[in-house]
Amino acid sequence: xxxxxxxxxxxxxxxxxxxxxxxxxxxxxxxxxxxxxxxxxxxxxxxxxxxxxxxxxxxxxxxxxxxxxxxxxxxxxxxxxxxxxxxxxxxxxxxxxxxxxxxxxxxxxxxxxxxxxxxxxxxxxxxxxxxxxxxxxxxxxxxxxxxxxxxxxxxxxxxxxxxxxxxxxxxxxxxxxxxxxxxxxxxxxxxxxxxxxxxxxxxxxxxxxxxxxxxxxxxxxxxxxxxxxxxxxxxxxxxxxxxxxxxxxxxxxxxxxxxxxxxxxxxxxxxxxxxxxxxxxxxxxxxxxxxxxxxxxxxxxxxxxxxxxxxxxxxxxxxxxxxxxxxxxxxxxxxxxxxxxxxxxxxxxxxxxxxxxxxxxxxxxxxxxxxxxxxxxxxxxxxxxxxxxxxxxxxxxxxxxxxxxxxxxxxxxxxxxxxxxxxxxxxxxxxxxxxxxxxxxxxxxxxxxxxxxxxxxxxxxxxxxxxxxxxxxxxxxxxxxxxxxxxxxxxxxxxxxxxxxxxxxxxxxxxxxxxxxxxxxxxxxxxxxxxxxx
Numbered sequence: 263x264x265x266x267x268x269x270x271x272x273x274x275x276x277x278x279x280x281x282x283x284x285x286x287x288x289x290x291x292x293x294x295x296x297x298x299x300x301x302x303x304x305x306x307x308x309x310x311x312x313x314x315x316x317x318x319x320x321x322x323x324x325x326x327x328x329x330x331x332x333x334x335x336x337x338x339x340x341x342x343x344x345x346x347x348x349x350x351x352x353x354x355x356x357x358x359x360x361x362x363x364x365x366x367x368x369x370x371x372x373x374x375x376x377x378x379x380x381x382x383x384x385x386x387x388x389x390x391x392x393x394x395x396x397x398x399x400x401x402x403x404x405x406x407x408x409x410x411x412x413x414x415x416x417x418x419x420x421x422x423x424x425x426x427x428x429x430x431x432x433x434x435x436x437x438x439x440x441x442x443x444x445x446x447x448x449x450x451x452x453x454x455x456x457x458x459x460x461x462x463x464x465x466x467x468x469x470x471x472x473x474x475x476x477x478x479x480x481x482x483x484x485x486x487x488x489x490x491x492x493x494x495x496x497x498x499x500x501x502x503x504x505x506x507x508x509x510x511x512x513x514x515x516x517x518x519x520x521x522x523x524x525x526x527x528x529x530x531x532x533x534x535x536x537x538x539x540x541x542x543x544x545x546x547x548x549x550x551x552x553x554x555x556x557x558x559x560x561x562x563x564x565x566x567x568x569x570x571x572x573x574x575x576x577x578x579x580x581x582x583x584x585x586x587x588x589x590x591x592x593x594x595x596x597x598x599x600x601x602x603x604x605x606x607x608x609x610x611x612x613x614x615x616x617x618x619x620x621x622x623x624x625x626x627x628x629x630x631x632x633x634x635x636x637x638x639x640x641x642x643x644x645x646x647x648x649x650x651x652x653x654x655x656x657x658x659x660x661x662x663x664x665x666x667x668x669x670x671x672x673x674x675x676x677x678x679x680x681x682x683x684x685x686x687x688x689x690x691x692x693x694x695x696x697x698x699x700x701x702x703x704x705x706x707x708x709x710x711x712x713x714x715x716x717x718x719x720x721x722x723x724x725x726x727x728x729x730x731x732x733x734x735x736x737x738x739x740x741x742x743x744x745x746x747x748x749x750x751x752x753x754x755x756x757x758x759x760x761x762x763x764x765x766x767x768x769x770x771x772x773x774x775x776x777x778x779x780x781x782x783x784x785x786x787x788x789x790x791x792x793x794x795x796x
Contacts, residue, residue, distance in 0.1 A: 263294060263296075263297065264288070264289075264294055264295070264296045264297070265296075266285065266297070266298045266300070266305075267299045268299060268300060268301070269281065269285065269298075269300070282305065286308055290308075306326075311323065311324065311325060312324065312325070312326055312329055314329070314335075314337050314340075316336065321336060322335055322337055383728055385720075385721075385724050386724075387725075387728040387731060388720050388721075388724035388727060389727065393539060393542035393543070394542050396503065396542075397496060397542070397543030397544065399499070400495070400496035400499050400500060400544075403492045403493070403496040403499070404492060404493065404496050404543075404544060404547060406488060406491065406492035407488065407489050407490075407491065407494075407495075407544065407547075407548060408492070408551055409488055409492075410485045410487065410488025410490070410491070410492060411489045411547075411548050411551035411552050411555065412551055412555045413481060413488070413489075413555075414482070414485035414486050414489050414552055415551060415552040415553065415554065415555025415556040415559070415705055416485075416556070416559050417481060417485065417556075417705070418556045418559075418560070418701045418702055418705030419559040419563055419699075419702045420478055420481075421478065421701050422560065422563075422696075422697035422698040422699070422700060422702065423694050423697070423698055424474055424475055425693075425697050425701070426690065426693030426694040426696070426697045426698070427467075427471050427474075427690065428471055429693055430689060430690045430693055431464060431467050434464065436457075436460060437456075439457070441453070489548060489552075493544040493545070493547070494544075496540075496543065496544045497540040497543070497545070500539070500543055500544075501536050501537060501539070504536045504539055505532065507730050508532055508536065508726055508729055508730055509532070511730045511731075511732065512528065512532070512729060513738070513739070514734045514737050514738060514739050514740070515732070515734045516734050516735050516736040516737075517736075518735075519734070531722075532726075532729075534722065535722035535723070535725050535726050536726065538718065538719050538723075539722060541719045542719070542723065552705060553705065555705075556702045556703075556704075556705025557703070559698075559702060560698045560700075560702020560703070560705075561576075561699065561702065563694065563698040564695040564698050564699040564702075565695075567692075567694045567698070568676070568679065568687050568691045568692055568694075570679055571672070571675060571695045571696065572695055572699065574671070574675050575672060575695075575696075578668045578671065578672065581664055581668055582664070582668050584664065607639060607642075608639060609636055609643055611639075612632065612635055612636050612639055613636065616636075672696065676692040676695075676696060679692070680692060
């Protein structure tokens with residue numbers, strides 16, 4: 263015999279249906295007798311016989327169909343009553359669910375509105391002039407760093423000069439000397455004398471070029487050390503002041519502010535924003551000085567050694583810049599359009615979510631479904647992958663074509679000048695003019711490689727200024743509000759009264775009648791109260 267006493271009373275509707283289906287299969291097996299005790303009619307709907315008990319007695323007995331035929335039967339009234347109750351509960355649950363959804367949508371809209379308003383206030387709080395003024399106490403360090411920036415910028419064109427001289431030294435042309443007549447024409451008695459003199463001259467020049475390389479290394483070491491010391495010191499001092507001011511403003515905010523803003527997010531943004539704000543002070547000055555020093559020095563040297571070549575190189579700068587910009591967009595991925603997929607619905611997000619919840623996926627046999635979701639995400643991520651691949655390849659090819667074509671044009675022009683004006687320009691002049699300008703452009707790229715995104719920097723500065731200027735509704739460090747004057751009337755205590763002057767106590771008992779424990783306790787309480795008053 264199987265006895266079920268309120269087997270589904272503590273279950274919700276969905277769980278009850280699952281358990282009841284299992285119980286029905288068990289009862290239909292006819293292998294045993296099942297006694298079901300329940301208040302829910304759905305539990306006993308398939309019973310062979312039903313006994314309706316009221317006031318401790320069986321008032322109705324029979325099959326479900328027989329009991330429903332009774333005109334005023336209790337079982338029939340109970341069935342009708344529960345049907346009406348179920349319908350009412352269903353309507354109330356639906357209304358409650360609709361109200362909850364509506365309230366959630368209203369709360370979400372209100373929260374999004376607050377976030378949008380706060381973002382607009384942060385944008386309005388940004389002031390580039392104020393951001394630059396924050397670095398005014400560190401002008402002396404910036405001046406020191408500026409000297410180093412000029413020295414560091416001049417390294418690149420000088421590097422080009424030494425590179426050109428090294429090439430000219432290693433690939434110098436030795437004239438043909440087959441007999442004494444050729445040696446005499448070259449100004450020497452024998453060919454051996456000519457070759458020895460040429461080798462000694464190459465050795466001497468190699469020593470001079472090596473010394474210049476050593477000097478360049480020393481200048482590079484000193485220049486970059488001074489530059490990063492000066493501007494690094496100024497940036498760190500600025501970052502410390504910004505962090506202190508922002509953190510002081512944060513701890514002055516009311517508790518409700520931290521209910522709406524995550525503490526982890528606030529501290530993370532404070533760390534990043536304080537590091538970015540120096541982009542308005544030392545970084546632009548450093549980059550500008552390095553770039554100007556490098557480009558101006560390279561242009562001056564290029565015009566001094568071969569001015570026609572320098573004019574052509576300047577004409578080709580826009581083309582080279584266009585080609586380089588296309589290549590950088592390809593490398594940084596800026597040529598890709600921003601998709602509408604979020605991280606969770608992206609192919610990578612689906613893979614990560616599936617792997618992190620592998621036990622659940624395996625238990626619910628969702629492998630095929632997750633695979634289909636992954637395929638759909640792949641198609642949505644790159645719907646026009648053929649055209650995008652074509653555009654990417656064409657952009658890369660065009661960029662390389664422009665840069666190599668300009669290089670070919672410059673070398674052709676340099677060779678033309680050397681052939682038609684041999685007495686005016688030499689190979690060394692061409693190499694120095696070419697590499698001084700080329701390496702000067704390298705310095706231009708090196709100067710601006712650490713520049714941060716302007717929009718991110720402005721957003722960071724806006725958040726910093728917003729939190730620094732935000733006035734707390736309840737300032738724990740402020741002096742506003744009601745202040746106690748600190749004056750109060752000291753209560754009078756006597757030797758025996760430790761409660762107050764208004765409380766009357768009995769006179770002391772005779773010495774021999776006084777208990778030993780209470781007297782020290784009262785004396786101790788009076789001493790503690792006096793200490794608290796002091």
